[in-house]
Each structure stands twice: as structure tokens, then as C-alpha cells.
Amino acid sequence: MDRDPEGQHVMSLRLSRVLRDIGVTKQMVARRRRTYSIHEKMMNVITYIDNDRWIKNAFVFGSQSEGTTTLGMKSDRDILQCMNDFSVIIDWADWEPGKRCLLVIKNDRSPPQHCCIQIVKRDCPLPETLNNVNAKWDVEETMDGRVLLKNTFIDSVIKQNFGRLFRKQGPSRSNSKDLDYINAFRYNGPLFECNFLFTRPKPGHWPRPEILTKARHCKTFLVPQGHAESDQSKLEWRFSTSLIERLLMFDLNILKIQVYTFLKILRKSFFKPLVGDRLSTFHFKTAFLFTLEAYPPEIWQERNLLQCVINCLKTLQRWFNLRHCPHYTISGVDLFVGKLRKWEFSLLSTVLSDMIDNIMDYVSQIVMDQIGERIVDKSRAVSTRYQNTLATVIYCFSANIVDIFDIYLYSTTKRNNISKTKNIIIKIQEILNESDIRSELQHAVKWMYQYIATMAASACLHWNQPIPPDIYRLYEASLDSDLTSSRLKLASMMYCSGQYERAELVLAYTEGLLHADVWQFSRCPGRSLPEPSERFLQKAYEIPVLEVLKRHVACSVVFNSLEVCCVPWFLVYEMHRTIRPKDFHHRNPIHEKWIDLVVIDSKPFMFYLQYLTFRQLGEQERRREALHKLHNYVCVESRGRGNIETALHVLGHCYELENQYDVAWTCYRKSLKLFPYNNAARWHIMRLLQQS
Numbered sequence: 001m002d003r004d005p006e007g008q009h010v011m012s013l014r015l016s017r018v019l020r021d022i023g024v025t026k027q028m029v030a031r032r033r034r035t036y037s038i039h040e041k042m043m044n045v046i047t048y049i050d051n052d053r054w055i056k057n058a059f060v061f062g063s064q065s066e067g068t069t070t071l072g073m074k075s076d077r078d079i080l081q082c083m084n085d086f087s088v089i090i091d092w093a094d095w096e097p098g099k100r101c102l103l104v105i106k107n108d109r110s111p112p113q114h115c116c117i118q119i120v121k122r123d124c125p126l127p128e129t130l131n132n133v134n135a136k137w138d139v140e141e142t143m144d145g146r147v148l149l150k151n152t153f154i155d156s157v158i159k160q161n162f163g164r165l166f167r168k169q170g171p172s173r174s175n176s177k178d179l180d181y182i183n184a185f186r187y188n189g190p191l192f193e194c195n196f197l198f199t200r201p202k203p204g205h206w207p208r209p210e211i212l213t214k215a216r217h218c219k220t221f222l223v224p225q226g227h228a229e230s231d232q233s234k235l236e237w238r239f240s241t242s243l244i245e246r247l248l249m250f251d252l253n254i255l256k257i258q259v260y261t262f263l264k265i266l267r268k269s270f271f272k273p274l275v276g277d278r279l280s281t282f283h284f285k286t287a288f289l290f291t292l293e294a295y296p297p298e299i300w301q302e303r304n305l306l307q308c309v310i311n312c313l314k315t316l317q318r319w320f321n322l323r324h325c326p327h328y329t330i331s332g333v334d335l336f337v338g339k340l341r342k343w344e345f346s347l348l349s350t351v352l353s354d355m356i357d358n359i360m361d362y363v364s365q366i367v368m369d370q371i372g373e374r375i376v377d378k379s380r381a382v383s384t385r386y387q388n389t390l391a392t393v394i395y396c397f398s399a400n401i402v403d404i405f406d407i408y409l410y411s412t413t414k415r416n417n418i419s420k421t422k423n424i425i426i427k428i429q430e431i432l433n434e435s436d437i438r439s440e441l442q443h444a445v446k447w448m449y450q451y452i453a454t455m456a457a458s459a460c461l462h463w464n465q466p467i468p469p470d471i472y473r474l475y476e477a478s479l480d481s482d483l484t485s486s487r488l489k490l491a492s493m494m495y496c497s498g499q500y501e502r503a504e505l506v507l508a509y510t511e512g513l514l515h516a517d518v519w520q521f522s523r524c525p526g527r528s529l530p531e532p533s534e535r536f537l538q539k540a541y542e543i544p545v546l547e548v549l550k551r552h553v554a555c556s557v558v559f560n561s562l563e564v565c566c567v568p569w570f571l572v573y574e575m576h577r578t579i580r581p582k583d584f585h586h587r588n589p590i591h592e593k594w595i596d597l598v599v600i601d602s603k604p605f606m607f608y609l610q611y612l613t614f615r616q617l618g619e620q621e622r623r624r625e626a627l628h629k630l631h632n633y634v635c636v637e638s639r640g641r642g643n644i645e646t647a648l649h650v651l652g653h654c655y656e657l658e659n660q661y662d663v664a665w666t667c668y669r670k671s672l673k674l675f676p677y678n679n680a681a682r683w684h685i686m687r688l689l690q691q692s
Helices: 005-021 026-049 155-165 192-199 209-216 242-249 254-278 281-294 302-322 342-357 359-363 368-375 385-414 418-432 438-462 469-481 485-496 500-513 534-542 545-552 561-566 569-576 581-585 602-617 620-637 644-657 661-674 681-691
Strands: 055-061 077-083 086-089 100-105 114-119 139-141 147-149 167-169 172-176 179-187 220-223 236-240 519-521 553-555 557-559 598-600
Touching: 005 254, 005 302, 005 359, 005 368, 005 385, 026 055, 026 254, 026 385, 026 418, 026 438, 055 242, 077 220, 086 179, 155 172, 192 209, 192 236, 209 242, 254 281, 254 302, 254 342, 254 359, 254 368, 281 302, 302 342, 302 359, 342 359, 359 368, 385 418, 385 438, 385 534, 385 545, 385 553, 385 557, 418 438, 438 469, 438 485, 438 545, 438 561, 469 485, 469 545, 485 500, 485 557, 485 561, 485 602, 500 602, 534 545, 545 553, 553 602, 557 561, 561 569, 569 598, 569 644, 569 681, 598 602, 598 644, 602 620, 602 644, 620 644, 644 661, 644 681, 661 681
Parallel strands: 077 179, 086 100, 519 553
Antiparallel strands: 055 077, 100 114, 114 147, 114 236, 139 147, 167 172, 172 179, 179 220, 220 236, 557 598
């Protein structure tokens, strides 16, 4: 293509358009970054209210937080958790009394980018002895008496938490293919060879001086990974400059983001099938950063997009020929060590040569995000830019709701009592003025009011006491947490306290709020969400998240055992889904804490409450109408999505009350067929068998 610059310019403009069509636009990059900025801050809020001294700060790194991904790429998330109960020092003079200090051991024999960590006494600046170290930690005593911390030092604790789903890859420990956790220590400044970015010669136009100034103040992390060719790799910790790298990525304009994103698409499409992830995204990012630094700023234009990609590929090819890949911010590092085999360099270099010479042939073969079809304008239907934009919007919108909802879910799954929940609210209010997610935190508190109100009302009902006005005021303060859930909890409390007429009014008002574009949302991994309507997606794109949440989202209704007197008795079975040893084996200890709660989607719960209320009021026609609406929801409208098993259970209960036991049996059997484990349907089937 070098011989046809005009043709290359035309194809660059077409590729840029295709990348915009699949969501690599300035607006969508900004939305992804904002989403994960909120996610990062919300995680730290939960850590703060949990009084977790070990982990005070979490950071989200990788493609999602940078905005350098597409829908088809299906990028995971990297979450680095700082263990802030430890203070990293590089000199004995830095020791502070009362802190658990870790001394960085680095000498001429240490591999590049790596060090060992020695445990230091808390009461004096002396090495810690083996008999004083926490028995759960994985440590090793050296010949000279030093107690060194292994990079597996808390793996046993993590394995216990993650159970059979525990997986380890490099420095990450995870229980999901979509999420990598890295537990790290931090040092407030650059460590040893991490000054490389600031000391080596550079052309000067990029990174910009102001970015370099900020980078000097970034923290360095020590992550649990030894050198690939070291004989003591289990004792080594690797330096990570992830914050500097994120700072550099956030300084890029949309054209540069497109170039880097496309490089990742090329890697996944053509290099991953050859060498897997051993030639990683980080290798391509490093080539991109060095190319960005080396080439003049005027070439980074949309009409030169393909040439910019080729320049990055040439940088990578040069490293293949040298069999050496430098690190962008740390000196003395070869990123190919422990990754690629000798015979693979010539293979990869050959592929790169062909790709550089025939770049458009490769572009036309890309399956991901239908890029190949888009670039050659094939007639086969592809998703439009509008559809991809809305798909990105709902992805980010869902993540925003999860973050706001999780503070409430954290309290509910932990079964925090009223006093603890009030203390959480106080803690949140303490940090409101200093937080740039103030509105999200204020909204999260509304769900906490709902939780306190239901706990307090449940206690009153348990002791046969009247429900005082202050509980109703708490319900009122929580009513617009979303469109329905707080109102339904209020109606449930009224039904359980015998206030059937008032419950009827609340349910009628709640049903009147529903409209065609309401989206039912559930925070239950393992359950597929209902499909949002196109008009809902438009709202999510145009209107602020919190406004959409209040007017257009019907969240699931959640109860725990402290709210049990405000739950219709039949639903209490949902708190006891785990019955057999097989059920325990099929539980995810991290993602399925909700299994011990009552979780029911808003619409079926509303119809169920209406049925029960009209039955108590003796309104037979309206009772049958409510049953018809519940049946239509479960069998037609839901399309098997959401917490469908619980919806089937309440439908079955209604048919039991109608003395149609065969239909009830069918509901419970269908539920058990959908979810064979951790399903309260077993209780209902056993009940029916005992009655027959």
C-alpha cells in the first residue's frame, strides 16, 4: 500500500468509519471511562464502610477502563487491590513505628523489574523472626535468617474464598474468566529502574511534559509474580507502573485510541490463534507507545490510520528480529522472556511482514465485530452504529446500576442490623462532600432507608406492635430509589400487617407507573436479564443514569431474614434454597451470596401481592384478573428471563390457593428443570407430595 498512498488514505478513512460504527468513538470511550471510574470509587466506598484495613484502595485497569475495546472483543476487567495495612520501605531509615513494614530487597543479582520482600518488626526497625509471622502467610526463611514473603503468601485464604473456581494466571487470582484480581503492595513513588521513562532520551512531543510531571507522582505497585527464568521466582515480586500507563492512555485522542484498539483486534484475530496469549495485549501496547513517541505528531491523522497501524507493526517486527521487547517505563526488561519460544520469532516476523505488505487483505478477513464484512460493504446485514452505540450504553448503564445497588446488597447479604446500617449511612455522609460520585452515593442511601424501614417494620410485626410514623417516613424517603422496588416493599409490609386496603392503593399506584419501556433489572449472576426496549435504550443514552433509574427501571425486590415478617410466608422458602450437599457444591461463594435471600422481580411480585390482597378483600373478579396477569407474565412476557424460578413458584402458589394442584405441580417441576440446584421448588414439591 506504500506504493498507493491515495488508496491507503481512502481505506484509512473507511476503516476509521468502521471503527466508529462498532463503538470506538469519543463519546463511547468517555462513557466507558466514566463507568469504570465510578466502579473504582464505589469499590473503595464499600471497602471503607467494611472497615477492611487490608485493602483500602482498588484500581480498575485494562481495556474497559481505558475505553480501548469493542463489543466483540469481550474484554475482561483487571482489578488491582492495594493491601494498605502494609508500608513498603526501601531503606531502614523509612521505618515507622506501629506499622507492618515490608523492606524491598534489591541487589545486582535481582532480575530486572523484580525484588524480594522482607518482613520487618512493628516495634523496632529490625528483621522479623519466623516465629512471629502470621501462620497463614506463605513465607520462607533464608540461610542468613531473613523472613521473605512469598508471592503466594495469601493464596490459601483466596482459595478458601473462591473455592473450586479459583484460578491463577500470572499475578492475578480469580474465580471468573471475566475478572482478574491482583493483590498488591504499593510504594509512593518510582522504584529503582522505574525511573526509566523520565531519564531516557525522548523526542519531547510525547509524552507531554505536564503528563510526565503527573507520572512522577504515580504510585508503583509490587505485584505477586516472579521472573520467568529465576530459580527463586516464588520469592520475587514484580514492579508495576499501571497508574503511569493508564495516565498515558488517558492522554490519547480518539484517532490514537482507534489505532491501538485496531492493533488489539489484529492480535486477537491473527496472532492469538498462533501463540495464544503469550503474545499479549501488553506487547502491542508497548509497541504502540514507543511508536507514538518516535513518530512526529503530524502523521497521527485519520487519513493515515492504516499507516500508523503499520508503523506500530514495524516496531513490533523489529523487536521480533532482535528477540527483545523493551518495557516502556522500566529499564532492563525484556517482555518476551518467558513468553515466546525461539522458533516462534521467525514465524511471527513472517506473518507481520505479510500483514504490513497486505494489510487490507487481513482487514477484510476479520470476523470480530463483522469488521471484514463492513470494510468490503458486503450486503449481509451487520449491526449499525446506532445499534452498537445502544449496546455499549446498556453495558455501561448496567454497570452503573450494579455499583449503586451494591452498597445496599452488601448490607442485605451481610444481614447488617439497623444499627450497623445506620452507621454505614453515617460513613457515606462523611465522605459525600469530598467525593465526585456524590449523587450516586446519595442515591445508594435511598435503598438503605428502604432496608432500615423494612427491618424496623418486621421487628414491630414480630412483637405485635403498631408501626410508628417514622418507619413510614423512611419508606417515603426511599420511594424513588427506582420505579417500583421500594413501593413494593411498602405494599408487602402493609399486606403482612393486615392493611389490605392501603396495600391495594399502593399496588394500584405502582402498576400505574409502569409503561412499555420499563426495564426489569436484577442483580443476580446466573440469571439472564430481560431485553430492554429500544426506547429504553434511547433514554439511557440521552438522560442521566439516576433519572433513568428513577423513572424507567424496576429493580428486583430483595428481602433477608431480618425482614422476614414483611414477606408473604410462602416466599420465605426462597431463603432456604440450599438443601442437599450437591447444592453446596454448585454454589459460587463470591457471586451467589444472593441465594440465601428472597429475590423476586418487580412485576411478578406486584401481581402476586395483588392476588393475595384481593383474596383477603374478597374481590374475586380482581383476584382472577391478578392471577391472569401473573400467568401471562410468567408464560409469555418474561421469556424465561430474570428470576424466573421464583416467579414460577409464586404462580404455583396462586394455583395451589385455587385448588389447581396439577398446575402448581407443573410450575414447580418446570422451575426445577430450569435450575436443578439451589432451588426452593424442592420444598414445594415435597409439600405437595405430603398433601397428596
